Amino acid sequence: xxxxxxxxxxxxxxxxxxxxxxxxxxxxxxxxxxxxxxxxxxxxxxxxxxxxxxxxxxxxxxxxxxxxxxxxxxxxxxxxxxxxxxxxxxxxxxxxxxxxxxxxxxxxxxxxxxxxxxxxxxxxxxxxxxxxxxxxxxxxxxxxxxxxxxxxxxxxxxxxxxxxxxxxxxxxxxxxxxxxxxxxxxxxxxxxxxxxxxxxxxxxxxxxxxxxxxxxxxxxxxxxxxx
Numbered sequence: 186x187x188x189x190x191x192x193x194x195x196x197x198x199x200x201x202x203x204x205x206x207x208x209x210x211x212x213x214x215x216x217x218x219x220x221x222x223x224x225x226x227x228x229x230x231x232x233x234x235x236x237x238x239x240x241x242x243x244x245x246x247x248x249x250x251x252x253x254x255x256x257x258x259x260x261x262x263x264x265x266x267x268x269x270x271x272x273x274x275x276x277x278x279x280x281x282x283x284x285x286x287x288x289x290x291x292x293x294x295x296x297x298x299x300x301x302x303x304x305x306x307x308x309x310x311x312x313x314x315x316x317x318x319x320x321x322x323x324x325x326x327x328x329x330x331x332x333x334x335x336x337x338x339x340x341x342x343x344x345x346x347x348x349x350x351x352x353x354x355x356x357x358x359x360x361x362x363x364x365x366x367x368x369x370x371x372x373x374x375x376x377x378x379x380x381x382x383x384x385x386x387x388x389x390x391x392x393x394x395x396x397x398x399x400x401x402x403x404x405x406x407x408x409x410x411x412x
Contacts, residue, residue, distance in 0.1 A: 199313035207255060208397070209369050210280050211362075212262045212395040214302050216295040223352035224287065226264045230363050233352055235277045241265045243277055250363060259366055278310040283317075290320045290349065296336065303343060317365045320349040322355055328364075328376040360392065 197357035205387040222244070226232045227244040245262045262277050278284070286302055288295040299318065306316065318329060318340040333349060346364065350357040 198305055198404040200317050207370070208258045208260055209373075210262065210364065211262045211281050211283040211285065211369075212264055212277055212281045213285050213287060214264050214278075214290070214306060215319075216292075216298050216302075218297050219286075219287045219289040219292075220352050221287050224285070224319070224321060224350065224361075225261055227352045227355060227358045227366060229261065233357075245395060250366060252363075253368050253369070253374075257366055257370055259362065261362075271309075276309075278306055278314075281314060283315045283369045284310065285317050285319050285361065285365065286345070287319045288331065289322050290331045290336075291322055293330040296320075296331040299339070299362065303345075313372070314370050315346075315365055316344075317346045318343075318360060319323050319361055320347075322351060322353070323349040323353040324353050 202347075203262055203357075213225060221232050223247055226234065229248045243262055243264050245260060247258060247260050249256050249258045251257070264277060284306055286299060286306070288299050291358070303316070304312070318336060320333070320336050336349075337347050339345075346368070348357050348361050348364070350361055352358060
């Protein structure tokens, strides 16, 4: 049976045929070598590559998850961390509703650069974008250079959620993506509900049409006649 539905793409409704879908675009940003590509491959394909090469430009993968009983399709963009690709990758921020800002817990410089990445993201992305700070490679406990409490304090100060992950042993990878996609879904749902209520209360929806019958043209009575 053929039927029409609505595809929600980053919070905008698009009419489509034969299915209903919800698609959210999420970007992975941060310095080169922090493990963005392996986070992506671990979440979307449950794979990890020790010899993963630096991303050139932008790559993406997709995966569908369940949020509040709805199927949400995540389109995740893995952006290059090198300076020479910055002009290319920043163009993808504008279409995103979520971002994972990733650093390596064993390399303090990648954490120091988080502030610059955050500024760039907020300069180019939508003001309502949902951002999570992610300290990756938590399996390297013996090499830790960024204290968890320090990163958590930075996240709280800047209004970000925070989590430490390991793409190598899968720690918190699923949780990170599930958390950010759930938050995005609920924000978009609340926004649509609010817009629907405003639309229902708008004056144009409360106008009652009153039909006025046309006035009949009756012949005028003469007050007197010539005899």
